[in-house]
Amino acid sequence: MIAVFGLFIGIIIGVVWNVPIPDKFSPYLSVAIFACLDSVFGAIRAGLEKQFKADVFISGFFGNAVLAVALVYLGDKLSLPIYLAAVIVFGTRIFNNFASIRRILLEKAKIH
Template sequence: MLNQEGDEMVPLIGLLIGVLLGIFLKIDIPTSFTAYIPVAILAALDSVFGGARASLEKKFDSDIFISGFFSNIVLAIGLTYLGDTLNVPIYLAAVVVFGSRLFNNFAIIRRIILEKLRSKMKEREE
């Protein structure tokens, strides 16, 4: 459902839980997965920043966020696996696309926050 109360906090809460689990749980990742983890993290961060952007724009939908989160990760891991199988660095496509989207979403989030701060400052002046 669109804009249910508390939905806009889902990306940030998920990120916080993931960071805390990563800090406190000492999980050893096999070296055979080392190519997959960074690409999956980049895909997940793209989804988190996209969710934060949607939340600031009052367009957040938890179903879209969750489905996008997991499908981005599966796509990134799938490209990395295909590249490993063909011995071609296809994972670079995922890195470029998700990295570009991540920076784009971050720039838009920054603009939205700055616009909100400026409008609050104008309200105080009046």
């Protein structure tokens, strides 16, 4: 529940504040957002499975974001679009977590 609340607060802040992001930072921001969304969807799934642990969520949230941004930086230095690999991996994980969440919610709806 904390993850969902944090996600909504972040969306509201992002909509209210119009912060221009320079084009050269867009790969960093996109990968960081994907990494954080992956952590949020993983937390929601873990919460539904009654396995949520706040320390795992927080460390994964920030750890994934830092690692993803570091990979983008490395890619910039090597002139390689490494960020695409991170986007693909995090995108796949987000959709897998969403599919798991959907199945859990459908199972809970059938029981009640």
